[in-house]
Structure formats: structure tokens, C-alpha cells
Amino acid sequence: MSDKTMTEAEVVSRLRSGMTIGIGGWGSRRKPMSLVKEIVKSDLRDLTIVSYGGPDVGLLCAAGKVKKVVFGFVSLDSIPLDPHFRAARQNGEIEVEEYDEGMLQWGLQAAGIRLPYLPTRAGLGSDVMTVNPHLKTIVDPYQGETLVAMPAIPLDAALVHMNRADIHGNAQYLGPDLYFDDLFCLAAENAYVSAERIVPTSELAANAHPATIRIPRLLVSGVVEAPGGAHFTSCVPDYDRDEQFQREYVAAAKDPQQWQEFLNRYLSEPAPTANGVQS
Numbered sequence: 001m002s003d004k005t006m007t008e009a010e011v012v013s014r015l016r017s018g019m020t021i022g023i024g025g026w027g028s029r030r031k032p033m034s035l036v037k038e039i040v041k042s043d044l045r046d047l048t049i050v051s052y053g054g055p056d057v058g059l060l061c062a063a064g065k066v067k068k069v070v071f072g073f074v075s076l077d078s079i080p081l082d083p084h085f086r087a088a089r090q091n092g093e094i095e096v097e098e099y100d101e102g103m104l105q106w107g108l109q110a111a112g113i114r115l116p117y118l119p120t121r122a123g124l125g126s127d128v129m130t131v132n133p134h135l136k137t138i139v140d141p142y143q144g145e146t147l148v149a150m151p152a153i154p155l156d157a158a159l160v161h162m163n164r165a166d167i168h169g170n171a172q173y174l175g176p177d178l179y180f181d182d183l184f185c186l187a188a189e190n191a192y193v194s195a196e197r198i199v200p201t202s203e204l205a206a207n208a209h210p211a212t213i214r215i216p217r218l219l220v221s222g223v224v225e226a227p228g229g230a231h232f233t234s235c236v237p238d239y240d241r242d243e244q245f246q247r248e249y250v251a252a253a254k255d256p257q258q259w260q261e262f263l264n265r266y267l268s269e270p271a272p273t274a275n276g277v278q279s
Contacts, residue, residue: 004223006125014157021048021059027054028076029235030161030162030181034231048068052071053075061087061093107153111153124146153187157188157190161195163196165197165198169223175234175235176236234244
């Protein structure tokens, strides 16, 4: 089995402008922020971002990296809306494709199992169908029910953050929810995992149930050891969301000079580790 360890810069060097990139996590929870920060510092442009969005989407919109966002929501959880995504959308700076949360999951699932679409009841009778006029319905050939044909959402690359991984790419979550990180990896041509710690393979199952190892090495092209790599989002049980830092993020968005000062600090400072010591 190969050693797939690399740095954030090496991961981003494999990405290209115009790609469709899926970002795992959920709102302001367990986002691969060290990888997102590296994209912000890069010359990548015209990206399509697929996400249950949080500050990952906001940072990339603020940096002018985004052409389109495909999303179920973009929220900071304890703060309802990301200010940069909101501004980019209101100003018409980005294209948007908004789905019901379950529809987005189904689109990733379809791409992962190489189907053009999967049928669903989600979206029927809602404005999801109005704001996405490309969506089509189909008739169930067995019962005659009308269903939405949710199209696959294939990804060029996926970026996810997990609690633990080994050098081969097997990755483990230790918090209460996997979210849909496994589906992002399954739907992608290449998936890259950052993790709080890279540990021996035997340790993954030694201290937690084997079912928590939900991303297998066969789906992973590269793995990055990134202590504090989800900061300022949460990565429980390693650490909670940094609420003060998140409030600073939102406050800085109100003024271009304050934002630039915040961004310079955020991109240059190492993320805190779980015990508060800089990594």
C-alpha cells in the first residue's frame, strides 16, 4: 500500500481553474479549512463549489475564486448566514444552484455509483423546481408515481477533513456525524483528506468502532496531517467551533480594510491545535 501523505500546497497544486470541487463538512462544522486557505492563496479561478456550505464557501467567494456554487445551504450555524456568500449572491457575482439538502445528497450518491440521476420525492411541490428549471420529472414504471429525477453531481476533486487517517488514506470520524464526506469522496475523480492526526492503521480501530472508518483508502488520492485544520469550524471531539473567531470573521466582512487585515492574519497564522498550542 502506498504512502499518500502530502502537504496542503501539494494538494492544491493538483487542482486546476474551472474544476468542480466538492467540500465536505456541514455548515461551520469539520470543514477542511487549511485546504480552503491554500486555495485562497493560489491562482485558481472559476471554480464550481459543491457544499453544504459554511465559511469554506464564504472565503472562496470573497477571494474571487468561485464561478458557481451548488449547495443545500450556506450557514455558519450559530450565525445564520455567511456574509461573503450573501454579498456575492446579492451582487450577482456568482451563479447558484440551490437544492433541498436531500437532493444534494442524492446527486452525490448518483455520481458516486455512476448513474445519470436518482429518483426522489424531494423538491416536488416546492420552488426548488422553479429555481432549477433544468430539473425533470419521471414516472415510476411500477406504481405510476411522478418523481424528480435528481441529476448526478460529479466532482473533479473532493476535499474533506476527518479526525484521524493513516498514511494510505483510510480516514475516520470520531464526532457524532459523518455528514456526507464519504459521498463527496465517492463522487470525485480525486479525493483529498486532511486529518487532525495521521496514525498507524492499527490505531484507527483500536480506540473506536471500525464503522467510524468510513472513507477507505481506495477513494483517496492524498492525505494531509493538519492539526487544527478545521479551525475556526468545529472538529469534535478534538475541538469545538471557535465562536469568537467566527464573530471576528463576520465583523471584518463589513469593511474592506478590516477584511483585508483579518484575511492577512488568518492566512498567515497557524491554526490552533486542540489544546490551544499553535501548530
